[in-house]
Amino acid sequence: MLMFILRRFGVMILTALALTFIVFMLTNLPPNLEKLAKSEASVRMSDEQVVSWIENNGFNAPVISRYGQWLGVLPGWTKTMEDGEMRGRCIPKGSDAAAAPRFCGLMQGTWGTSTVFKKPVTEVLGRGLSQTGWLMLAVMLVMVPTSLLLGVLSGMREGSRTDRILSTFAIATTATPEYVSGVVFIALFASATTGISPILASMGWIETKTLFMGTATSAMDNITFWNFALPVMTIALYGIGYIARMTRASMTEVMTAQYIRTARLKGVSFRQVVMRHALRNALIAPFTVIMLQFPWLLNGVVIVETLFNYKGFGWTLVQAAGNNDIELLLGCSVIAVLVVLVTQLISDVGYVFLNPRIRLS
DSSP states (O other): OHHHHHHHHHHHHHHHHHHHHHHHHHHTSHHHHHHHHHHHTOTTOOHHHHHHHHHHTTTTSOHHHHHHHHHTSSOOOEEEOTTSOEEETTBOTTSOGGGSOSOOSGGGTOOOBOTTTOSBHHHHHHHHHHHHHHHHHHHHHHHHHHHHHHHHHHHHTTTSHHHHHHHHHHHHHHTSOHHHHHHHHHHHHSOSSSTTHHHHHHTTSOSSSSSSOSOOGGGGTSOOHHHHHHHHHHHHHHHHHHHHHHHHHHHHHHHTSHHHHHHHHTTOOHHHIIIIIIHHHHTHHHHHHHHTHHHHHHHHHHHHHHHTTOOSHHHHHHHHHHTTOHHHHHHHHHHHHHHHHHHHHHHHHHHHHHOTTOOOO
16 A cells, blocks of 8 residues: 555655746747736837846746756756846845845745735635635535435436436536536526526515625625535535536445345345445445546636636636736646545555555556
8 A cells, every 4th residue: 555655755856847938838939938027117118128037037047947947956046137136036135146046936835926926826725725724624524425326316216207306407417517507507507697596586585686696706805605505516416416426326236236136035124235235335436536526626716716707716716817827826736736645645555554455566
């Protein structure tokens, strides 16, 4: 097991280096650098001034060299200006160049400064991840129990009316993307002119104009059921259908196994067969699917947080991409890569523990 984890950890490092290098290369293309120069200095800069700004800010070095500086494995660039001032990646403006460190990259905890928010990237990401963490936690608490229950109930009796109804529901939710279900939920539950809110208000059942809030901005300071339900439902709905279908397939396969038939022939009740014998083995495959939902949630929150104006990780990523914030984009890519790789490692290790039949070679 230890060698398996070490090998997977080594593969994780190589994969992270490859993915972050690709993102670094794409974000540092010449058009992006020219756009960054004009946004930071002046939109009326001439081509010569743009070239000069890029050179004075260390963007003219080879991509490999700048990637090493960003990682912190190569010394940061330095340049002596015409007025004698020393500038560099590791030299903050107005500080003493002699006291500046040689290395200042990702490994040293220096993730750069956001050009949009004018704050350190770590501070911006920390705020966004904390908000998204609460959203992802609420989604998992709703999505996992609901999907497992639907999948188990559907797979217990394959071909029954309950199976057909739940399977149709799972397929419908999986086929509905977040930007569609989010708009539908807003129109049904958070609109003062359409949906059920005007009906409930006219009957005096609700004091406000809408049943739920159409924006989740207030949830950043105070999470309530009324301002957090719609974003959670929008994200969870898609995942519920997918996990439920995987659970149903696994449960159906287990229920046709030989040991299940033997237990039934011995007179064991159907409930005991399901709870003691079938359920544990049926949940092995959905465990991997559930762990892989965390990377998918990062993609889901990009749409939902923008739709509901919830300023978490997804909203931050959209702002960084829309405003060509290179340092913040790179920071978001690091977080996304780490989430994907760590969840895959946990999934593989957990699958081995749950299924002893797997042999590590």
